[in-house]
Amino acid sequence: MQAPSARNEQPWEFIAVTEKQTLLKMAKASPYATCLREAAAAVLVMADTSLTGDGAWWIQDISACIENMLLETVNLGLGSVWLGMYPRQDRVDYLRKIFKLPAYLIPVAVLPLGYPLEAGNAQNRYKEERIHWEGFGEERKAEA
Numbered sequence: 001m002q003a004p005s006a007r008n009e010q011p012w013e014f015i016a017v018t019e020k021q022t023l024l025k026m027a028k029a030s031p032y033a034t035c036l037r038e039a040a041a042a043v044l045v046m047a048d049t050s051l052t053g054d055g056a057w058w059i060q061d062i063s064a065c066i067e068n069m070l071l072e073t074v075n076l077g078l079g080s081v082w083l084g085m086y087p088r089q090d091r092v093d094y095l096r097k098i099f100k101l102p103a104y105l106i107p108v109a110v111l112p113l114g115y116p117l118e119a120g121n122a123q124n125r126y127k128e129e130r131i132h133w134e135g136f137g138e139e140r141k142a143e144a
Contacts, residue, residue: 003064006057012065015044015099022098026110029094033083039112043069044095047086050104059086062108069111079116084109 001012017023018041026044027036036042045066052058066082073080085091086108095107 001065003061003068005061005064007053009051009053009058009061011048011051011058011061013046013048013105015046017042017044023112025098026095029085029091029098029110030083030088033110033112035081036083036110036112038114040114042113043111044099044107045069045109045111046101047106047108048104049106058106059108066109066111073111073113077115078113079120080111080113082109082111 001010003012005011017026023036023039023042026042027033045062047058047062049055049058070080070082085095086106092107095101095110096105099107101107
């Protein structure tokens with residue numbers, strides 16, 4: 001909840017899940033969510049659109065919140081993955097039905113939680129060619 005938020009709206013809501021039967025139901029929300037079958041717990045991260053004024057920035061707010069959660073998961077020695085639900089309407093509707101969510105709550109993502117089965121291999125994803133200076137396609141001029 002320490003994530004930055006446009007106009008300080010802080011539109012996040014969460015449902016923590018540890019019940020095995022609920023985790024199994026959640027695993028059917030997406031073809032990529034099968035890891036929920038083995039997870040010890042999960043967090044459903046939602047946007048409360050009743051708090052978002054004109055609604056223009058909530059997806060960025062929630063995304064920053066999710067990233068903070070994933071970073072803290074690693075810091076705690078746990079494993080997780082960002083299972084995107086929004087904007088796939090079938091996934092959103094499925095989770096709304098399971099949790100009986102009101103229309104103003106949008107299920108954005110599910111974060112399964114547990115101990116990793118194997119050590120992760122951090123990859124360097126830096127690509128210098130994707131950094132542009134002073135405009136797209138511009139090369140940085142050498143200092144004289």
